[in-house]
Amino acid sequence: MSTPLLEVRNLVVEFPSRHGTLRALDDISFSIAPGEILGVVGESGAGKSLTGAAIIGLLEPPGRVAGGQILLDGQRIDQLSNDQMRHIRGRKIGAIFQDPLTSLNPLYTVGRQLTETIQAHLPVNAAEARRRAIGLLQDTGIPAAEQRIDHFPHQFSGGMRQRVVIALALAAEPKLIVADEPTTALDVSIQAQIIQLLKRICKERGAAVMLITHDMGVIAETCDRVAVLYAGRVAEMGPVHEVIHQPAHPYTVGLMAAIPDIEVDRERLNQIDGAMPRLNAIPRGCAYNPRCPRVFDRCLQERPDLIDAGATRAACWLHDAHDPHEKTAVVQGARA
């Protein structure tokens, strides 16, 4: 395994409020290798976008990194000033957000936005920057890039706009791309095009991608590894195929079963009863315990960390190898 490009260690993000401090991300650790696509998946409020925002250094105050480290290329970036961070954003980390219309300035042509970004980060003259901008637009599959570069964002369709945003994120050749729900605002046929584009770019440029989405189908087709978030913690992490087909955490199991399958006709969907806890009411022990069908005493008392669980790692006491009693429970569960 090569050295990771991005390493997040025990990240904690807190929001101070009148009613006490809310812990939105609690002890999150993962890493991404160059050329790898890590999927971060979870339901709304699980903390996936917040993880992305913490890495790019765009946490909305009063949210703050209250613990842990974020390392990019071996260097800590979680304690940098806004000014220092601005040089890293764009140059080393590219960001793609959900809504392509709000991530572009409606008053400037896409060409101006691209050349500005290129010149801000790379020592090139205007003509060279423009040439690169056209190259980027061609790379992201925009037809007639030489003409389109002088158009304004509103003259592009949703899918084309998202391509422009991707071109913008790639402008300074960053090594890491954080893509937060890049296809959620798009129709399925366009979504497939954008996923294809992200995969190709990642391969060609050797960039690492952190893909945040709630769509398991997108994760399955795009990512190498996946981290499943629940209530601000990593519930399960592992290679994408294993997490989807042999999930170890009861939450992942429930989540996979709840997704309607286009090829299977079932009378009833498997549902997970209840909802994710609010931040101010996260239960003691494992946060999933009120909804978990396999809950036992220890889950109510102790909070599990990620434990080896076959092909993946899961934060679930069912997989604790040091407890012989529970180990038998796992074997039974696997056969059931």
Place this chain on the structure above:
Amino acid sequence: MSSALVEVRDLAKTFDVSPPWLNRVLERKPRQLLNAVDGVSFEIQRGKTLALVGESGCGKSTVARLMVGLYAPTRGDMLFDNREAHAEFKTPAGRTLRRRIQMIFQDPYASLNPRWIVEDIIGEPLREHGILQAGPALKQRVGELLQSVGLSPLDMSKYPHQFSGGQRQRISIARALATQPEFLVCDEPTSALDVSVQAQVLNIMKDLQRQQKLTYLFISHNLAVVRHVADEVGVMYLGRLVEVADKNKLFAEPQHPYTRMLLDAIPQMKHTGRQRTPVQGEVPNPLNPPTGCTFHPRCPHANARCKTERPPLQMLRGVKVACHAVEEGRI
């Protein structure tokens, strides 16, 4: 006389999106019309679910609004229980008709009044239609409705913000069921919800349909959800139906090239790391739709006839499909 509860004939809705009058005069800009729904026809049998799918801008939500009378059609009509619905909506008898047709909206955050408690929200249609007056009987009925969607009668004194997204959508369902309708129009009822919660809502909708013999028009862009809830599926593209088929038939043997494309474009969980060639192109501007078959610029099977002649929706290979290539047996 047909046996269908709902029968739609050549329904169309045109919106006037012209520039303001002064601009038209000064800048000599022409009037501009947008054919949001351009002649759709379908039937829904009592107790069944028809799902309409399509990408954004294809007119599926406009159909939903036409069905409940929020829009008046430009052309065509809808027969509800063999009565002309849109003519009746304008008469006093229309009130009874509206009671029998209800709607569930997409966004459970926007469709519930944040200043009202749940009792008022669910009780409003009962009071409005004069079914029950405020009092213990109304409370009792609201409690029953809450229970039917898996909430507690004690929840009726809470405000919408005290509920999660899935619970709010259940409140919308309870409100829609208050007048004991026969026909429910559901416009993307689960697309604002997370998957685990979506499963809860879809299961409740199916249970209610079975218990109360409800008929659904289910609008969605998610084909996997449609596969789960529908009996019959209509695929829309630029304001027209391009294929209407029995659910199993549509998913097993899609006929229209657009349906095939849609089915192929869905990311699937079992295909980890799949390589594929996505379909090129985008939905054209509905203000300036292509001639002939509106799908021809993106269609791999298009020929000269497709560019000039608009294919009608006709019975081919056991399904209704609007495609020259299917008719000529080219695909």
